[in-house]
Amino acid sequence: MSAQAVLTVAAVLFSLGLYCVITRRNAVSILMGVELMLNAANINLVAFSNLSLGGQGPKVEGHMFVVFVVLLAAAEAAVALAIILSIFRRMGTVEADRMTSLKE
Amino acid sequence: MAEAVVFYIIAAFTIGTACVTAFSGNIIRSAFSLLGTLVGVAAMFGMMGADFLAVIQVMIYVGGVMVLILFAVMLTHRIKDVNVSNRSLPAFPGAAVAVLVLGVLLYGIWYGLPGDTARVEAKMTPLIGKALVGSHVLPFLASGLVLLIALIGSVVIARREETFVCGPGEAKR
Amino acid sequence: MVPSDFGKLMPELVLVVAAALIIVADVASARRRTGLYSSIAVAGLLLSAWLSVRLGPDRPQLLLGNMAALDAFSVFFMPVFAGASLLAVLFSLKSSELTKERHAEYLALVMVFTAGMMFVAAASSLVMLYLSMEMIGICAYALTAFNPGHPRSSEAGLKYAIFGAVASGIMLFGISIFYGLTGALDYPEIRRAIPSLATANGPQAALLVVAVVFITGGFAYKIAAVPFHAWCPDAYEGAPTPFAALMSVAPKAAGFAALTRFLYTVLSNAHSGGNFEPAFDVPWPAILGIVAVLTMTLGNLSAITQSNLKRMLAYSSIAHAGYMLMGVVALSREGASALCAYVVIYLIMNMGAFLAVLAVSEAAGGEEISHWRGMGERLPLVGVAMTVFLFSLTGLPPFAGFVGKFYLFAAVVSRGGFWYWVLAVAGILNSVVSLYYYARIVRAIYLEEPASNEPLTIHSSQRVLLYALAAATILLGIYWTPLSELVARAASFV
Structure with missing residues (x-):
């Protein structure tokens, strides 16, 4: 399991996430694309942390960063869901078209 | 050798499910395949020797974030979709950007970085x-x-x- | 790690304690004591500002394992953030957009938001940078979607949150690659690894470009620069106006502080005479220069067509982010100090303009330009104050905005060289364009007939604040020596 293979998986995941984010218009789909990007970054962080390019053995920094990223992703998803809920509550099922009110 | 085989199976699974997430038109299918991707990433963490991260990936991501997303999917499914922009790119330029970024990344990874093992003991x-x-x-x-x-x-x-x-x-x- | 390091985080800790007190006070009593919560918030912000001024370190230090920097630069920004939040809290006292039911949570979120901005400005590790940017992001998404009665508030919050999530995802990926190339996450160690990147081979240089572009993209989102500016008008329009006023100034200032710290201390080599040069062969100053020009041009051109004042101010704030970016691109100590000066001046004049819009929209019933018709007769002093803010935003003398812009353009021009001249000329042309739409409001105030002649009243506390901000705008335009001394000290951090 070479680092290059791991990083390739991460690069592919990131590109898929980027594609998802660029082409989708649905908020939840974009959020899923973002999760792909975050996971790609996490794989990178762990792999690079283990690689220790500085030369003094594996470091814990990258692993620590992943802990915080996972935590923040959860917090962010919670707030996003709360906002979606409040939109849902206000619009109910009928007025979906009014979601366009902000657009020029 | 066995390690490499297991890794490639996991990698293929992760990328395969991520592809479904990114390309599927059905948002529920996307959400469930994202679940597969997250589990695959957790397995990759495990293989790289990051046991703790594998556990929190499963607990927080799969158990928390994914539930939130599925909840949002079920809700927004009824109001068709919650669009945030009226200016998303069509599929082709979007794919072009993604492929360009991927190309640069792969060029850098395969020619610029050492190929040591990513596993830590x-x-x-x-x-x-x-x-x-x-x-x-x-x-x-x-x-x-x-x-x-x-x-x-x-x-x-x-x-x-x-x-x-x-x-x-x-x-x- | 030294436990006493926590003593140097007092400005942030005080705000967190204030937030906790507000929440506890809200839970403890059945009645909603908005006044009590607001006093706790005001006291916390004042205390925090006072403590941060007193911190004033003799020499730069890094706290708690290189996570946060305590130097003249971060200490300069702390009272700025506290002051901006103080104004926002005072604005929200009499705002009809915030319900009593939610006031405690609103204030608590603003407190944490302020602490988060202080962390952003002080962050000296990519972990802390990412974390604190998410902290202000999460508070801002929630506060934007805070107004349940406004038809667009939650949509704006969602749009903001999604854009923010995308930008932070891209930035994080950039950070992860950057980590791979340098093997470190805190600035001093990254700095040590940078020289080896100056001689990077082709593939590594490609990765480096990707990393720098992605990280800068995350900053561009925070300061609402092109191409990550699209969230800005919607978020300001949907957010409660007091928070929109805060958001148009403070998080941008935080983003600029973090960007300046990152670019100047990590990606640049210092030269004699207070100038900096890129430490490796990626032309990021040129890219940022182009972004600056695009940002101000796009902001100004889009502002021309707006009829809603909050949207117009949003586009104008995009344009102002472009001007401020010029100070960063100048890559000199002079540029950094011009940026600091502009942040202070922009805070006063832009929050003043938002307060005027808030007060008049509550009195006259809306925030369209048409509501301002004949305001020179209906509320003469408010009309004068708004005119002061608008001319100052344009950059006309003798108002503070002129001083700020003068410093920025001077910093850019003094770097010399053809492209810096082009940048300065683009900035001046943009100021001329901006005169057009600011003057439209002034024309509505003085030259157009009012829709009705009913007498209007605005709340006396808003009136006092409005006059104070207008007076400060004029004062700083005439006598700016203290400010220039202050910012010169702030920019001496590297």
């Missing part, structure tokens, strides 16, 4: 524990604050209000 979990109360104590405390504020914020936004106010200046007093 050292026990990382005790190191993470020490770092949480040592070198990383500030981000640790700050992330607790973020969680608290996210909790307060989401409860306030999502709870039902008895009294609604009007927008700025829209008839009051």
Whole structure:
């Protein structure tokens, strides 16, 4: 399991996430694309942390960063869901078209 | 050798499910295949010797974030979709951007970086524990604050209000 | 790690304690004591500002395992953030957009938001940078979607949150690659690894470009620069106006502080005479220069067509982010100090303009330009104050905005060289364009007939604040020596 293979998986995941984010218009789909990007970054962080390019053995920094990223992703998803809920509550099922009110 | 085979199976599974997430037109199918991707990433963490991260990936991502997303999917499914922009790129330029980025990344990874093993033998979990109360104590405390504020914020936004106010200046007093 | 390091984080800790007190006070009592919560918030912000001024370190230090920097630069920004939040709290006292039910949570979120901005400005590790940017992001998403009665508030919050999530995802990926190339996450160690990147081979240089572009993209989102500016007008329009006023100034200032710290201390080599040069062969100053020009041009051109004042101010704030970016691109100590000066001046004049919009929209019933018709007769002093803010935003003498822009353009021009001249000329042309739409409001105030002649009243506390901000705008335009001394000290951090 070479680092290059791991990083390739991460690069592919990131590109898929980027594609998802660029082409989708649905908020939840974009959020899923973002999760792909975050996971790609996490794989990178762990792999690079283990690689220790500085030369003094594996470091814990990258692993620590992943802990915080996972935590923040959860917090962010919670707030996003709360906002979606409040939109849902206000619009109910009928007025979906009014979601366009902000657009020029 | 066996390790490599297992890794390639996991990698193929992760990328395959991620492809379904990115390309599928059905949002429920996307959401469930994202679940597969997250589990695959957790398995990759495990293979790289990051046991602790594999566990929190499963617990927080699969158990928490994914449930939130599925919840959102079920909700928004009924209001068709919650669009955030009217200017998304069509599929072709979007794919072109993604492929360009991928090309640059792969060129850099395969020609610019050493091909050492990404597996670490050292026990990382005790190191993470020490770092949480040592070198990383500030981000640790700050992330607790973020969680608290996210909790307060989401409860306030999502709870039902008895009294609604009007927008700025829209008839009051 | 030294426990006493926590003593140097007092400005942030005070705000967190204030937030906790507000929440506890809200839970403890059945009645909603908005006044009590607001006093706790005001006291916390004042205390925090006072403590941060007193911190004033003799020499730069790094706290808690290189996570946060305590130097003249971060200490300069702390009272700025506290002051901006103080104004926002005072604005929200009499705002009809915030319900009593939610006031405690609103204030608590603003407190944590302020602490988060202080962390952003001080962050000296990519972990802390990412974490604190998410902290202000999460508070801002929640606060934007805070107004349940406004038809667009939650949509704006969602749009903001999604854009923010995308930008932070891209930035995080950039950070992860950057980590791979340098093997470190805190600035001093990254700095040590940078020289080896100056001689990077082709593939590594490609990765480096990707990393720098992605990280800068995350900053561009925070300061609402092109191409990550699209969230800005919607978020300001949907957010409660007091928070929109805060958001148009403070998080941008935080983003600029973090960007300046990252670019100047990590990606640049210092030269004699207070100038900096890129430490490796990626032309990021040129890219940022182009972004600056695009940002101000796009902001100004889009502002021309707006009829809603909050949207117009949003586009104008995009344009102002472009001007401020010029100070960063100048890559000199002079540029950094011009940026600091502009942040202070922009805070006063832009929050003043938002307060005027808030007060008049509550009195006259809306925030369209048409509501401002004949305001020179109906509320003469408010009309004068708004005119002061608008001319100052344009950059006309003798108002503070002129001083700020003068410093920025001077910093850019003094770097010399053809492209810096082009940048300065683009900035001046943009100021001329901006005069057009600011003057439209002034024309509506003085030259157009009012829709009705009913007498209007605005709340006396808003009136006092409005006059104070207008007076400060004029004062700083005439006598700016203290400010220039202050910012010169702030920019001496590297």
